[in-house]
Amino acid sequence: MRANKVHLLISNRRTIKFIDLNSWGSDTFWSPVMISKMFVLIFLVSFIAIFVFSETGIASTRFEDLLEKNSALIKKSSSKTVEPVLAKIRAFGGPVATRFLKHWKAKKIFLVKSTGKFVVGAPSAKNGKKMVTIFSIATNKQLSVNPARDLKQLKPNSGVRAKIASSLVPLQLLSGSLDERREGIETVERKVERPHIAPLRDALKKESNNILKKRLTKVFAYATIAFSNDDNEVKAAIQSLYEDLSIGTRAALNPLLSETIDVAETLPTNVNLARVIIPNQSIRNWDGSVQKTNTFWQRTPELNTLTAYSLLVEKNLAPNPVSSKIRDAKIISLAKNGIVAGVRLSSLNNEASRDAVYDWLVKNKGLPARVDEEQMSAIIEKYVFFARYNHSSKEVVQTAIKVLTNINRKVAFYQFLDLLLDGISLVSIYFLAAIGLAITFGVMKVINMAHGEFIMIGAYTGYVIQLFVPNYTISILIAIPAAFLVAFLAGIILERAVIRHLYKRPLETLLATFGISIALQQIAKNIFGTQARPLTSPEWLDGALVINDVLAISNIRIAIFVLGLVFFGLILFVMTKTRFGLETRAVTQNPSMAASMGINPERINMLTFGFGSGIAGIAGIAIGLFSKVTSELGSDYIVQSFMTVVVGGVGNIWGTLAGATMIGLLQKGIEWFNPSNTLAAQTYMVVFIILFIQFRPKGIIALKGRAAEV
Amino acid sequence: MSRLLYVDNLSVTFDGFKAINGLSFEIGEKELRAIIGPNGAGKTTFMDLITGKTQPDSGTIRWGEKSASLIKKPESKIAQLGIGRKFQKPTVLESQTVCENLLMALANPRNPFSVLFYKKNFEDNEIIAKLSTQVNLERKLTTAASELSHGQKQWLEIGMLLAQDPKLLLIDEPAAGMTSIERQQTVKLLKNLANKRAILVVEHDMEFIRQLECRITVLHEGRVLAEGNFDFVMQHQSVIDVYLGR
Amino acid sequence: MRETILTKYFSNNRHVFFFLGFLTLFTFAVVILAEGFGLGWLGTSFVKTLGKTLCLCMVAIAMDLVWGYCGILSLGHFAFFALGGYMIGMWLMFARTKLVVVAAAKNLALPLTEEEIKSAVGTQIFGVVGGAEIPNIWAFADILPAQLAFVILIPGALALIFGWLAFRSRVDGVYLSILTQAMTLALALYLFQNDSGLRGNNGLSGLQNIPGLENVQQSLVSMYFFIASAFILGIIYCLSNLIVSSKLGNIIKGIRDNEERVRFLGYNVEGFKLFIFVYTAIISGIAGAMYYPQAGIINPAELAPIASIYLAVWVAIGGRGRLYGAVIGAAFVSLMSSYFTGGQAPDIALGFGTLIWTDWWLVLLGLSFVLVTIYAPKGIGGVFDLLAKRNND
Numbered sequence A: 001m002r003a004n005k006v007h008l009l010i011s012n013r014r015t016i017k018f019i020d021l022n023s024w025g026s027d028t029f030w031s032p033v034m035i036s037k038m039f040v041l042i043f044l045v046s047f048i049a050i051f052v053f054s055e056t057g058i059a060s061t062r063f064e065d066l067l068e069k070n071s072a073l074i075k076k077s078s079s080k081t082v083e084p085v086l087a088k089i090r091a092f093g094g095p096v097a098t099r100f101l102k103h104w105k106a107k108k109i110f111l112v113k114s115t116g117k118f119v120v121g122a123p124s125a126k127n128g129k130k131m132v133t134i135f136s137i138a139t140n141k142q143l144s145v146n147p148a149r150d151l152k153q154l155k156p157n158s159g160v161r162a163k164i165a166s167s168l169v170p171l172q173l174l175s176g177s178l179d180e181r182r183e184g185i186e187t188v189e190r191k192v193e194r195p196h197i198a199p200l201r202d203a204l205k206k207e208s209n210n211i212l213k214k215r216l217t218k219v220f221a222y223a224t225i226a227f228s229n230d231d232n233e234v235k236a237a238i239q240s241l242y243e244d245l246s247i248g249t250r251a252a253l254n255p256l257l258s259e260t261i262d263v264a265e266t267l268p269t270n271v272n273l274a275r276v277i278i279p280n281q282s283i284r285n286w287d288g289s290v291q292k293t294n295t296f297w298q299r300t301p302e303l304n305t306l307t308a309y310s311l312l313v314e315k316n317l318a319p320n321p322v323s324s325k326i327r328d329a330k331i332i333s334l335a336k337n338g339i340v341a342g343v344r345l346s347s348l349n350n351e352a353s354r355d356a357v358y359d360w361l362v363k364n365k366g367l368p369a370r371v372d373e374e375q376m377s378a379i380i381e382k383y384v385f386f387a388r389y390n391h392s393s394k395e396v397v398q399t400a401i402k403v404l405t406n407i408n409r410k411v412a413f414y415q416f417l418d419l420l421l422d423g424i425s426l427v428s429i430y431f432l433a434a435i436g437l438a439i440t441f442g443v444m445k446v447i448n449m450a451h452g453e454f455i456m457i458g459a460y461t462g463y464v465i466q467l468f469v470p471n472y473t474i475s476i477l478i479a480i481p482a483a484f485l486v487a488f489l490a491g492i493i494l495e496r497a498v499i500r501h502l503y504k505r506p507l508e509t510l511l512a513t514f515g516i517s518i519a520l521q522q523i524a525k526n527i528f529g530t531q532a533r534p535l536t537s538p539e540w541l542d543g544a545l546v547i548n549d550v551l552a553i554s555n556i557r558i559a560i561f562v563l564g565l566v567f568f569g570l571i572l573f574v575m576t577k578t579r580f581g582l583e584t585r586a587v588t589q590n591p592s593m594a595a596s597m598g599i600n601p602e603r604i605n606m607l608t609f610g611f612g613s614g615i616a617g618i619a620g621i622a623i624g625l626f627s628k629v630t631s632e633l634g635s636d637y638i639v640q641s642f643m644t645v646v647v648g649g650v651g652n653i654w655g656t657l658a659g660a661t662m663i664g665l666l667q668k669g670i671e672w673f674n675p676s677n678t679l680a681a682q683t684y685m686v687v688f689i690i691l692f693i694q695f696r697p698k699g700i701i702a703l704k705g706r707a708a709e710v
Numbered sequence B: 001m002s003r004l005l006y007v008d009n010l011s012v013t014f015d016g017f018k019a020i021n022g023l024s025f026e027i028g029e030k031e032l033r034a035i036i037g038p039n040g041a042g043k044t045t046f047m048d049l050i051t052g053k054t055q056p057d058s059g060t061i062r063w064g065e066k067s068a069s070l071i072k073k074p075e076s077k078i079a080q081l082g083i084g085r086k087f088q089k090p091t092v093l094e095s096q097t098v099c100e101n102l103l104m105a106l107a108n109p110r111n112p113f114s115v116l117f118y119k120k121n122f123e124d125n126e127i128i129a130k131l132s133t134q135v136n137l138e139r140k141l142t143t144a145a146s147e148l149s150h151g152q153k154q155w156l157e158i159g160m161l162l163a164q165d166p167k168l169l170l171i172d173e174p175a176a177g178m179t180s181i182e183r184q185q186t187v188k189l190l191k192n193l194a195n196k197r198a199i200l201v202v203e204h205d206m207e208f209i210r211q212l213e214c215r216i217t218v219l220h221e222g223r224v225l226a227e228g229n230f231d232f233v234m235q236h237q238s239v240i241d242v243y244l245g246r
Numbered sequence C: 001m002r003e004t005i006l007t008k009y010f011s012n013n014r015h016v017f018f019f020l021g022f023l024t025l026f027t028f029a030v031v032i033l034a035e036g037f038g039l040g041w042l043g044t045s046f047v048k049t050l051g052k053t054l055c056l057c058m059v060a061i062a063m064d065l066v067w068g069y070c071g072i073l074s075l076g077h078f079a080f081f082a083l084g085g086y087m088i089g090m091w092l093m094f095a096r097t098k099l100v101v102v103a104a105a106k107n108l109a110l111p112l113t114e115e116e117i118k119s120a121v122g123t124q125i126f127g128v129v130g131g132a133e134i135p136n137i138w139a140f141a142d143i144l145p146a147q148l149a150f151v152i153l154i155p156g157a158l159a160l161i162f163g164w165l166a167f168r169s170r171v172d173g174v175y176l177s178i179l180t181q182a183m184t185l186a187l188a189l190y191l192f193q194n195d196s197g198l199r200g201n202n203g204l205s206g207l208q209n210i211p212g213l214e215n216v217q218q219s220l221v222s223m224y225f226f227i228a229s230a231f232i233l234g235i236i237y238c239l240s241n242l243i244v245s246s247k248l249g250n251i252i253k254g255i256r257d258n259e260e261r262v263r264f265l266g267y268n269v270e271g272f273k274l275f276i277f278v279y280t281a282i283i284s285g286i287a288g289a290m291y292y293p294q295a296g297i298i299n300p301a302e303l304a305p306i307a308s309i310y311l312a313v314w315v316a317i318g319g320r321g322r323l324y325g326a327v328i329g330a331a332f333v334s335l336m337s338s339y340f341t342g343g344q345a346p347d348i349a350l351g352f353g354t355l356i357w358t359d360w361w362l363v364l365l366g367l368s369f370v371l372v373t374i375y376a377p378k379g380i381g382g383v384f385d386l387l388a389k390r391n392n393d
């Protein structure tokens, strides 16, 4: 249906054009005889009708002719050879060309092997056989369904596809459809080319959609910067990007600062000088300015003797130094019976002796002399090394630097903000992972090494639930309480079966729970296998809150933060406002006193342990959402969790929060200084914590009074 | 009688609570002194301060002829200077024999290498034999300390302190958990020991204190409330107030 | 009275003579039965397993000293063990690669210069981590005595610094355990980095090929190592017994039981702890240096937390606070482990499925360890106590 409509529309427009082109109607129309007028009119109508129907035939014939003529280039397209064909197709223009280009780019063009004609195809399957439904390029009408082996799919490579996209641009930019125009703009945003300038200018005048207009303006500025020869125009374009943080803008501006390192006897005045380079001394700053080496930061100088000298050689200003490779080759080739210059080859096992032999050869056999480093330095002294901007206009470069400075500063700020937010979500994770541990450690003074495995249990619970409940939103909502419950029960079992027997022996509790941890991990491995299992987040968590081009906060990060916040509040409420919390705090501070006041410490211990474990289960869901679920999931977090508890101060929710904040932010902070190496960040992190404990053995927020002494 | 330990204007605060508050005190060589005071008066804390377990916020603690400051010295150094301490709960090394316990306390070099190559000699054996009779444990030398009765552990601990040969002995509630016969023996022992060294006894049992027949210092809320002999202190109005409540 | 003390001393140390006698017998038996010199009933790989087990017994003794005697539950001694392995591994790898490089250059017209050898060795060793330069920490890798000294110095120095920091601020109990665990983790993370200079997660490999012994069969090499391990184990046992049966032993046991008492007797508890910590770290380093040439490869994965826990498991199952307990525990558990995880153990068909040992061994070990901790805190050594008691009665 829809295809037909489009087809009609296209035919009508084509008709008008056809009439225009062959202004034949006028003669016939002004015939003197009325009847014949009528007759002719009827005739004419039918004639036109015939044309209306056959016109596409003619047009398509033409386009198909074009394709057929260039069929070899189209079939075996390469980014180097395809341009002429594309030029012809562009020149042909119109919706057929647009459609063809789009399909070609999308790898939907097929070659009918028997006829050598191009068609649009959509692969399908019938009775297990591969079939292709084919459509006419010109009319977009379905032609037939053919077995796949009768057709050959055209698969332009990415280079060709880029060219096709670029060719589509002028057609798309001026298209009536919003989507088409958007697509066109997207292509130019990726890479703007010289031929796009004119269509861009036209499109900018006509564009009615505000958002697209903004984007067009920006791309037009990019194009101006890249291709215009008018410095003032370029400067204005640069200025217009002052506030823009997108990568595209930075990519458009950076080439303006591109430079070439050059050397001359005296500093030339007719170049756009970036800086004078002193070999072995000066360091380049990002904007091309210069700075002296600084032993403190140990940044390497831009040019050292060797690189500077090779530049001289390149410019034919100095003789080629004889490399050790060439030297050795010469020595070997001139040796006779293993002896050269009266020296045995087998004795030449150090540089000095080889140099000596070569120098002898220089003297006696007229070989080119070596240039040693001292000589190189002497030669270098005589020249001025400098960098010049490739762009000829000083003002343009200065403007670009000014704008880039502003942009970079802003980008750095937002990156910092991004890091901070990243850190905050890490803090939430650490908090969730550690708070259960902090509660049990605080109340019972036992270390539960199997805590990590409760996290794992929670995550696997989520995974299993997703196996049965396919709707991710519902399954996550079920999984959170379920994970709590399962881990809660596991915790109570562990407390009753093991920990109860070891209250007076904290070190042994640590070991016994470690045994449990090993066993649980292996059991999980045996049940779920070693490969990672996914815990898929609902779709609404996939997106991100985009603040600007630099800063985007993924919804999952927000969700984890909210989860952490909710549980912080919840735990705070439970511990300070409920009977259970009151009793727990009483047992924390003085177990025997609490017991004498009618609190059953056994029951409290059991419940606290279950509660702490349950929260670990929920942490498991949170962690599983952004990383895969494996049997080692828990052990990845256990040491961090302990660090959090220890750094924060034992037996205190605020302390855990403080610990998590410090560790999370610190880890991100260290990563910021050394982004390429997260392992190093973690190493420094742990070392830092070891040192921190030296100065505050009781943690950031220490428990007061005698409770702390147990 | 020359001054052995001199404490002046000592204060320590735990989270805003002044456990010791401007306390001044002194004890001479070979003096027997008892300290009494209600629960929480700061008696144990005072001993902690002297032995270096707790660091004071302000004040001075001076020791011996040279009046050397004890503040910021590690516990082991203070112990080596000649201050022995008995804890409120008997603390002996349970898994080791009485003999080993005493041996460890003997006043011999205390660095790791000299103890590694330590060989028991004749004199040390003699000292141990003498000490064990002094604290009534001569038959128990090869018994593990964990098998001793509560009172015997208290004595063993005192024996260990004696083996250290300290100039000042700090004894925290020695009579707690003893039978009345053991108490009397302890009183005798302490009086006997005080011939050779200064002793500071903290005790709640007034009968025990009375039998010691020594000068008494009353602590209350971290400061000295009264000081004098038994009768003087018992009739001191503020002491009566503190003990009976106002 | 002196007599009783003397007899007591002998009965306390009888185990040393038993142990040395047994170790000698065992060594002879293996020498006779194995391929190297004797009948060939035991394969080379089994001899290696036995040799490695002896090394594990050494660390177990270290762990027993530090935990069973001194009460410090260190989860870091495997780090010292691995460091010892790395130190000797550097020499093994460097020296051997150098031999290979020089041999390969035999037919070149010009002999290699020092620098060329260095850079060739560098490419060979560090190619896998995308480097060619020899890092500074390999400066002495060519000198065997230096690396042997490092086997002792590096773990010793790390233990000294770490222990000094930790004991000084009176970190003890579970805090200290966690801190030692963190130290191990930090070291492992550091070693995992490619630019650590120790080949990242590839670790050092080919360590079973001893430079200079290329022409000696592995069956003989394994014999040498086995005998050497037995010898060193004997020495370490005697030395450690010397410590625990001396007054120093009394003091560290005192520290375990009541730190405060020992402190107020005038002993510098921190110093003693540090002494034991460093001594045991050095033993662990030596053990590692003997272990990894027999294992052939060392990488940071060896530092996984589970390794430290294994160490504690051996000592706990063998019986804490007695040296032979540590040895028995280490030998028993590690041989069982290699039996069950090596795939030799027959699977057991249960009604509802089969029990595959490689899968379930760890579960069994973990749980039995829990049972031992709760119900038999004295471990296997407790059985000896019972026997001794019965004999006395």
Ligand SMILES: Nc1ncnc2c1ncn2[C@@H]1O[C@H](COP(=O)(O)OP(=O)(O)OP(=O)(O)O)[C@@H](O)[C@H]1O
Pocket: A704, A705, A706, A709, B014, B015, B019, B037, B038, B039, B040, B041, B042, B043, B044, B045, B046
């Ligand atoms: N480490 C500490 N932290 C906080 N408060 C402490 C600490 N040690 C002692 N206190 C407080 O200082 C006060 C004095 O305690 P101390 O043990 O010295 O009393 P005491 O006189 O020995 O009492 P008792 O007769 O019960 O032994 C008490 O209120 C106690 O709670």
Ligand SMILES: [Mg+2]
Pocket: B043, B044, B045, B088
């Ligand atoms: Mg007290």
